[in-house]
Amino acid sequence: MSGKKSSLTVADVARAAKVSKATAARVLGGYGIASETARKAVLEAAETLGYQPNDLARSMSTGRSGLVGVIVGDIENAFFSQAVRGISDTLRAADLNLIISNSSERLSEEIEMVSVLLRQRVAGLIVAPTDARHLDHLKAALAAGTPVVTLDRHVPELEADAICGDDRESVGRVLRRLHEVGHRQIAYVTAMETTDGKLGKLEDIGISAVRERITGFLTHMREAGVEKPANLVFVGATGDDETSLVVTRILERSPPITAILASDSLIGARIFRELSDRGLKLPQEMSLVSWFDADWTRVTSPRICVVDQPTYRFGQEAAERLIARLKGDASPPQVFVIPTPLLERGSIGAARSD
């Protein structure tokens, strides 16, 4: 009852239809030409036998594989899973499938996964590169003729299309808004880890989206007359405990910090919980803005103001670019910047009088 029946081949169908293997293959593969009679005979034979083509073999001889590799930082994160959905929907419409891998935002894993995917001879790669300073593996993919599209991140040195948000500008929008209602001491909190817990050189930030946003933050804050904005960037908010520590440091600051920007929605949620655990009232005692319009930001009171990153669209665009490349588009690599508007909600209030 549990048959490991080594599936049927075109040869079997050909035999049943009393034509040559070549003719059967032409009909089944939908290429070349065949007479109506032959076509009918073959299709009928295939039907009754229950023939299922072997895409492995097909890819072997054609050289192209119908599989696209996707490497994200963390599929559990709605930011990425939503993007993956966009990718998936778009790819399917082009008859492509998707092999998915998690880098856990670790370079070593990303390298490993690229290698695995290349071995599988994927038709193309969509990657959220973990570290803009290590690109050999991605360059190797390109050199092997496998198109690459970067997702959410842009690496100029790579000959690849990129889909990303307007990170630097989005920070500007947030800060302008906060400035309008009187905020001056504003904290930026990110998960990024540094050796000493302090913000280092900007060039050392491997994830371009993070680098862009912090750069924007520093620029705009300086323009607004804040002395040492780097002191307002808090790094290392990687988990609950670390974030708790960061919040403590923020609350101890003098002059008092009146608003917090959370670099992503995981951090945002943690910060929100910390603040409400400590009994702080939003937005009277603290304003909060997070990146990504996650579910949780709409059930809090007040609801949380967010920078809306339409990641489903990120995914769509990425897949579309890749498909274009697969179809032969050989134009120079482009960066597609997707607007990430500020969604105003109750978590921004007037700054406390200092």
Next chain:
Amino acid sequence: MSGKKSSLTVADVARAAKVSKATAARVLGGYGIASETARKAVLEAAETLGYQPNDLARSMSTGRSGLVGVIVGDIENAFFSQAVRGISDTLRAADLNLIISNSSERLSEEIEMVSVLLRQRVAGLIVAPTDARHLDHLKAALAAGTPVVTLDRHVPELEADAICGDDRESVGRVLRRLHEVGHRQIAYVTAMETTDGKLGKLEDIGISAVRERITGFLTHMREAGVEKPANLVFVGATGDDETSLVVTRILERSPPITAILASDSLIGARIFRELSDRGLKLPQEMSLVSWFDADWTRVTSPRICVVDQPTYRFGQEAAERLIARLKGDASPPQVFVIPTPLLERGSIGAARSD
């Protein structure tokens, strides 16, 4: 600069290493035997040439493919993306990769995806079957010798291992708790669609997890002396508007409904928003319990009591079962029931006096 260099083969390496193709293949494939000298020569040649094996070809000749197909209802839903993460982590440890597909909870898409994945000759399949009454495609997979594991759902008629929660019991736990604090009129809300908006025959519920929970609900409610518990099951909460309608109907009921169970975390979030939009106070005016410990349930006030479905573990177990099958385990199919404990939080309060 953009080379479509048709990658190197074992033959190229063999030539460079001055050995036969077979010897090179043996070394590179890590099978058979080779002298130390040969081994060194081959590896060195492979290294300097930059040889990358072709897994497609390998699968072709060995018959096994190193790829596992996963079909979920909606990768955007944290319930599934978390499970996928569990699957991914576990598979990787066994040197397997994962092709992922979305069924959008539609049978037709599921059938299509199974077919695509079988064509790709995946080694195995992990599926959250959309409809327990249509199994031909999954049976075909089994017949072709491809092991199948069902995720979150169990279909007895299928010769496949199943990983699922203790759905029926979990409803019991929830209801018992609610009963203790005085609730009698309790609503169960699900996304499931029916033709007339009413609950039909239980056997017609295609998703086993939903069927089990509703069955449990009806049984326990009856045991608690509620007359027509079916009237307390609200179906069709598929989107924001539909859920709004359901909530209206719930609030209009007499005798008044004092507690709501949300069949999944998307519905739970929608219901919560509806309730707070209407100014109802949790838990004084309404109690709420949701399935799945989603992020949003921990940032509301009060926090939402949930039935904790450890879906990462669901995924892990599913992958482990599949790996066991791939290794040749031929024992009869088993159902692995994973406990889904009730996490008590502030959203349960004493029932209003009626």
Next chain:
DNA sequence: TTGTAAGCGTTATCAT
């Protein structure tokens, strides 16, 4: 231990 040669299931070339 090593090499020769025959597959795996397609596609693709070239006569017929």
Next chain:
DNA sequence: ATGATAACGCTTACAA
């Protein structure tokens, strides 16, 4: 329009 037949890149008897 159709049919032999040779690839594709690997594994795997079987021989040497």
